Amino acid sequence: MAARPTMRLWTAEEGFEHAYALTRKVPERPAAVPLYNRGRSRLLALDLDAKKLGPEAVARDAQRILCWVKDCDGSAVVDQSTSGGAHILIPLQRAATVDELRPLLYALAARCPTLDPTPMLNDVTGCITVPGSVCREGGIRVLKGSVAQAEQAFTRRSGLEFVGALSALLGAEQPSAVASSTRLAPSPTLSEAFEGEDMATVVLRPAYRRHSPIPAVVEQFARTGAMASDGRWPSRSEARQSVLAHAVWRGATLADIQQLMADQWADGLGAAYVRYGTRAQRALHRDWQAAQRWVAAQLSTFHADTHKTKHTGGRGDWPLHERWLAHAIWWCDLTLRAHPQRWKVAAVLQGLAVSAARAGEVVNGVAAVAVGGRSLSIASGLMSESTVWAVLRLLRDMPGSPVLLVAKGSGLTADRYALTEPDVLDPAPGGSGRPAGVDVHPAWAVIGYQHRRIFETITEAGLHSVREISVAARTSLSSTYDSVAELARFGLVSRVHGCVNVGPTTLDDVAEQYRLDEERAQRIAAYRVDRQGWRAWLGGRRDPGPDRPVASPPSTPIVQVLSADDELAYQMSVMATGPPELEYSISLGLERTVARGRRASPGITVCSA
Incomplete structure (x- = not known):
């Protein structure tokens, strides 16, 4: 359930204010786990x-x-508190952002008055208490159903189209322009999502269509006009929109809908437009276009599997750079063994090695590279730019570092670094278990860079004992146990009777679940726009153009130097009167209150010559 390996413990004074490390032992106070990791969640938690x-x-x-979750072929886990409240936990196969979930949460809250959407609307500190946790009123939260059923729900998870299907079922509003602009991947335009010549024949492209049948309740309204008894639609307007959205999503055209409204759907959807009289066709066209826009807005999130990327690593034949990387990582392990930035430094060093290898610049046997912090953040596994810059400052200022700043960047030119030998060398840089010259996988931005060494040791060295893994990875035994537990939580490794093996989940699976390819593409696009703006800003100052006046440099005043005779005459005139007399005064402010209503004594000034 936990999006990150932390939890928040409740206190009567501060609530769920402070975060602690996640433990296997059940806390004695109410415990809540975070819902979001890097601004996205794989759990739709309804309080x-x-x-x-x-x-x-x-x-x-x-x-x-x-009932709605079942209609959308979703999986849910329910627990109940001693006060009568409940949590409905819906695991998702692919993570969603708060902006993508907000319209659905508002639609659910409008139909279910006991629903508090606040935890899911906070992608920074949003959290939810787990089944088995202590309740504030006493007692514990009781899981409804068996543990095996809950495990099956979290293993199966709700499908890629679940959030969109549930939104369509409820007739949720289309995301706002601001929310759409903050999506990880932009929504396709209508021309990209649909094909056809005119309004009557425009249809959703086959790659985006759903093939499941329209939910029974929606079909019933379309045929008979009977509203759902569960209150999913506040009015017939939302019911009509739900029918049209489902029809658009399944490849229907406006001509198909008009034919159904004249035949099978005459008593339902057809009768729903009778109230418009002569404007019925205009109202149908308006609702149909709104349904097309709504479906197009869902496609970037719930059909991103058509753009799945496999990270193959892209390893090249770079012996010089891989040898330097082995020395640099060895230096990092020994010099920064207890440093909190150790694992991020290792990721940046690997990003530098890969960037230098691709640039191909070697001077007197030393690799060099001119690379900016933003480009390096991509090669270092989607690390934040601020963290990359902090690591580079640390490496530049540390004696014996394998990174040397040889030229400061200016204008469009990035800082230039020489990859030198550190003061501590790897005794066997070509041995097994040395880092590869490939980009750091973006999945480590979610899992945690501190767990990367343990996973690579397990997969490459084939070790199965935690103690052996700890020795080979040059990490403490307690840190190794923590990393194995976190890797097992993601499914990357499995533990059976103390033996650690590679799990069923891959790094590509984690990247797909958290949509890191979309984040990478979004970040690269943003960097490109910033770079173009910076280039335009620099160009405007180098070449002001014909319409911009060129400022003339300020004129330097000319100082007339006195001749020798004039200088002597000036000095004689100054010295003729002698030095000024020394005068000083001391002011003492004395305030005495003699009696009530009398004025304070005035200040006394003493002068001395």
Whole structure:
């Protein structure tokens, strides 16, 4: 459940204010785990509160939501507190951002009055208490159903299209322009998502279509006009929009809908437009276009599997750079063994080696590279730019470092570094278990750079004992146990009777689950725009153009130097009167309150010559 290996413990004074490391032992206080990692979540957690409307209202809303989840072929886990509140936990196969979930959360809250969407609307500190945790009122949160069923739900997870399907079922509003602009991947335009010549024949492209049947409740309204009894649609307007959205998503055209409204759907969807009279066709066209825009807005998030990228590593034949990288990592392990930035320094060193190898610049047997912090952040596994710059400052200022700044960047030219031998060398730089000259996988930005060495030791050295892994990876035994536990939480490794093996999940799977390819593409596009703006700004100052006046340099005043006779005459006139007399004064402010209502004594000035 936890998006990160931390938890927040509740106190009566501060609530869930402070974060602690996640433990295997159940805390004695209410414990909540974070919902978001890097601004996205793989768990749709719905908090139903019984404080205002009571346990009966919570039970009704929970039953209603579970029915909707089932209609969308989703999986859910439910727990209940001693106060009557409940949590509905819906695991997702692919992570979603808060901007993508916000319209759905608002639609659910409008239909279920006990739902508090606040935890899911906070992608920084949003958290949810877990089944088995202590309740604030006493007792523990009770899991509804068996542990095996809960494990199956978190293993199966709700499909890639679940959030979009649930939004369509409820007739949720289209995301706002601001929310759409902050998506990890931009939504396709209507011309990219649809094909056809005119409004009557425009249809969703086959790559984006859903093939499951329209939900029974939606089909019932389309045929008979009967509203759902669970209150999923506040009015017939949302019901109509839900029918049209499902039809668009399944490859129907406007001509198909008009034919159905004249035949099978005459008593349902057809009758819903009778109230518009002569403007019925205009209203249908308006709703149909709105449904097309809504479906197009969902495609970037829930059909990104069509653009899945496999990270092959791209390893090249770079013996000089790999030898330097082996020395640099050895130096990092010994010099920064207890430093909090050790693993991020190792990632930046690997990014420098790969960038230098691709640039191919070698001077007197020493590799050199001119690279900016933003480009280096991509090669270092989607590390933040500020962290990369902090690591580079650390490497530049540390004696014996394998990185030497040889030229400061200016204008469009980046800082230039020489990859030199550190003061501590690897005794066997060509031995097994040495780092490869490949980009750092972006999945480590989610998993944690501190766990990368352990995973690479397990996969490349084939070790299975935690103690052997600790020795080979040059990490402490406790840190190795922590890394193995975190890797197992992601499914990258498995533990059976103390033996550690490679798990069923790959790094590419983690990157796909958290949509890191989309984040990488978004970051590269943003860097490109910033670079173009910077280039334009520099060009405007180097070449002001014909319409911009060129400022003339300020004129330097000319100082007339006195001749020798004039200088002597000036000195004689100054010395003729002698030095000035020394005068000084001391001011003492004396304030005495003699009696109530009398004025304070005035200041006394003493002068001395």
